[in-house]
Amino acid sequence: VAGAGNSKLLRVLRGEALEVPPVWMMRQAGRYLPEYRELRARAGSFLDLCYTPELAEEVTLQPIRRFGLDAAILFADILLLPHALGQELSFSEGEGPRLAPVVADRQALGRLRPIDEMRETLAPVYETVRRLARSLPADVPLIGFAGAPWTVASYMVAGQGTADQGPARCWMYRDAEGFERLIELLTEATIVYLAAQIEAGAQAVMLFDSWAGSLPPERFVRYVIEPARRITAALARAWPQVPVIGFPRGAGVMYEVFAHETGMAAVALDTAVPLDWARRALRGVALQGNLDPMVLVTGDPELSRMARRIVEALRGVPHVFNLGHGITPDADPRNVELLLRAVRG
Ligand code: CP3
Numbered sequence: 001v002a003g004a005g006n007s008k009l010l011r012v013l014r015g016e017a018l019e020v021p022p023v024w025m026m027r028q029a030g031r032y033l034p035e036y037r038e039l040r041a042r043a044g045s046f047l048d049l050c051y052t053p054e055l056a057e058e059v060t061l062q063p064i065r066r067f068g069l070d071a072a073i074l075f076a077d078i079l080l081l082p083h084a085l086g087q088e089l090s091f092s093e094g095e096g097p098r099l100a101p102v103v104a105d106r107q108a109l110g111r112l113r114p115i116d117e118m119r120e121t122l123a124p125v126y127e128t129v130r131r132l133a134r135s136l137p138a139d140v141p142l143i144g145f146a147g148a149p150w151t152v153a154s155y156m157v158a159g160q161g162t163a164d165q166g167p168a169r170c171w172m173y174r175d176a177e178g179f180e181r182l183i184e185l186l187t188e189a190t191i192v193y194l195a196a197q198i199e200a201g202a203q204a205v206m207l208f209d210s211w212a213g214s215l216p217p218e219r220f221v222r223y224v225i226e227p228a229r230r231i232t233a234a235l236a237r238a239w240p241q242v243p244v245i246g247f248p249r250g251a252g253v254m255y256e257v258f259a260h261e262t263g264m265a266a267v268a269l270d271t272a273v274p275l276d277w278a279r280r281a282l283r284g285v286a287l288q289g290n291l292d293p294m295v296l297v298t299g300d301p302e303l304s305r306m307a308r309r310i311v312e313a314l315r316g317v318p319h320v321f322n323l324g325h326g327i328t329p330d331a332d333p334r335n336v337e338l339l340l341r342a343v344r345g
Contacts, residue, residue: 050124
């Protein structure tokens with residue numbers, strides 16, 4: 001039977017090992033595509049693109065049309081959630097995101113907007129999901145997403161991206177109870193946000209914890225594992241058939257605890273994870289990953305060799321082919337074609 005319920009992605013996320021894995025790429029819609037740059041220029045800004053449903057829909061569809069990938073990911077950003085909670089958000093060219101005022105202590109929590117008022121800001125995102133549920137090809141499922149509480153908190157506290165998440169780590173050591181309130185607020189907000197995406201038509205969801213690797217093990221359990229478990233359990237109660245993919249980037253050996261204790265259907269592996277280890281240690285979940293995105297800049301012969309190695313290393317286990325992190329703006333779209341040929345044969 002045709003349809004997204006029987007799509008390759010959803011079959012693998014339900015635990016099936018396929019001869020040829022489904023393929024999609026983190027950040028598959030973005031600046032490496034000329035058609036994206038053109039639409040972004042017309043939209044004015046990245047945020048206008050995110051909050052204009054017709055444009056966000058179109059940008060989501062661009063890589064599907066050009067390459068025939070096996071899944072679409074909603075075009076949005078993990079920082080729309082703090083924006084909806086009342087922080088001002090801007091993306092300035094070449095400088096990355098800015099959030100203001102910073103939420104750096106427990107007093108600042110009181111200045112955030114209540115969770116049930118997020119919809120005012122996020123309604124266009126849900127409208128984008130509804131449109132995509134109608135316009136995507138029947139066999140291409142739509143993945144919704146959110147940032148995980150720890151990673152989102154690291155931006156809210158610093159007001160920008162940081163190499164070491166220093167401001168959030170300092171708050172959590174000075175005032176663990178106050179910091180935990182921020183993590184709990186974000187856990188609740190993320191459940192509401194992902195639930196609304198599923199209601200609007202997302203068929204799987206992914207939780208991006210890009211900075212999971214900067215926490216010591218006991219804090220990793222409190223701020224990465226616990227929120228992920230609560231989010232997955234809350235969604236599973238209402239939508240047991242909707243798989244959740246977790247991406248605790250940089251988790252190292254903690255990937256094992258993450259895979260076994262969060263209830264995720266799949267874990268996304270960063271580039272540094274050895275696949276023979278993952279295959280043994282992470283049984284019971286589907287594995288997504290983990291090509292170094294830089295070979296999409298440099299091309300063959302390494303690109304095809306490494307892609308085929310990943311397919312072979314995960315043969316016989318449920319595997320979704322992906323990158324170990326997002327594709328970069330200097331990637332060559334022709335290399336994506338080479339990648340698909342290497343994976344699909
Ligand atoms: O993957 C997709 O195609 C879907 C859309 C998506 C974007 N960001 C679009 C985007 C997704 C899933 C994200 C996730 C995201 N955003 C993460 C987690 C994943 C990761 O990469 O670790 C993080 C940490 C962010 C925060 C963020 N957004 C930063 C730090 C930046 C600036 C750096 C950069 O790459 O420009 C963004 C901007 C952003 N988000 C762009 C896109 C396409 C570029 C905006 C532009 O057009 O200038």
